[in-house]
Amino acid sequence: MTELVGRTRARCVETLSLDSTGTRNALSAALVAELSAALAECGKDPDVRAVVLTHTGTTFCAGADLRDPPDPDALVALLRQLIELPRPVVARVTGHVRAGGLGLLAACDLAAASATASFAFTEVRIGVAPAVISLPLLPRTDPRALARYYLTGERFDPAEAVRLGLLTVTADDVDEALAPVLDGLRRSAPQALAETKRLLTARVLETFDRDAASLTALSARLFSTDQAREGMTAFLERRDAAWVV
Template sequence: MTELVRTAGDRGITTLTLDSPGNRNALSAALADALAEALTRCGKDPGTRAVVLTHTGNTFCAGADLRDPPDPAALVGLLRQIVELRKPVVARVTGHVRAGGLGLLGACDIAAASTDATFAFTEVRIGVAPAVISLTLLPRTDPRVLARYYLTGERFDATEAVRTGLLTTAGDDVDEVLAPVLDGLRRASPQGLAETKQLLTANVLEIFDRDAADLTALSARLFSSPQAREGMTAFLERRDPAWVW
């Protein structure tokens, strides 16, 4: 079988690379499971000081795989796993991010992208809503700016993603931008990192505890609706859905 998530280590930093180029690293049930398993290994590995989450190809993650989507509860579990991991998770983005992929960025503690990366919340255009991913995004982003992109599905660039709070930083060379970050993580003690991350994520986990069940149910209801079926069919057939004027 093809390895959907590749693992490599370098001086305490474990890099997990999403490697499903055939569907632009969209979150299929199999890819979500593979990433969850890789994160579990990182959590148990005393040699892992921090995790970098990155990708092959020109897309970090295209959102849910419409042909084989993960169960909404599984996606909630994956996002929570990133937030709860007792080690910092750093997103390294050199391509495009759409829909559910933005939830992965929101779950990460630090997110950096190259300036040619693009972002879009495309859920409204296929008849659903960014329900589950709001668990990680709403606590960490500017609500006024986010509202525009949630409601319109417009594409925006890395500079705007930094302004919203979706990204920590961006630059022409993402590895150059991340070099001092990774150096800092290597200099920090494992205990210090774990306890500091817990302070930073406490409010996010409170929102999971409060809202995860309702947002999971909302996601499942919307994805099974007639409008979503029309939206997803239109997307796969590369045409406008019936509601477009």
């Protein structure tokens, strides 16, 4: 079986690379399961100080795989796992991020992107809503500023992603920008990192506890509607949906 998540390690930093370029690293049931297993191993390994989540190809993550979507509960569990992992997780993005991929980005503790990256909440254009991914997104961003992109599905650039709170930093050379961040994590005590992360994620986890069930139900309901079926069919057929005027 082809591995969908690559793994390398350098000086106690484990790099997990989404590696399903044929689907633009879309969140399939298999990819979600493999990433979850890799994260679980990182969380148990005392030699892992931090995790970098990155990708191969030109897309960090295209969102849910419409041909092999993950169970909504599995996606919620993956996002929560990123947040609860007792190691800082740093997103490294050098390509496009769409829909559910932005949920992964928001679940990471820090996020850096190259100047060529682009972002879009495309759910509304296929007849659904960014429901489950709102669990990590809304507590960590400015909802008023986010409203434009949630409601329109427009693309936006890394500078705007920084302004919204989706990114920590953007730079022409993302690895150069991340070098001092990773150096700082390597210099920090593991126990202190874990407890400091707990402080930073407490409000996000409160949102999961309160809203996960209702947002999962909303996602399931919307994906079963006629508009969602039309939207997904139009997307796969590369045409405008019937409601476009």
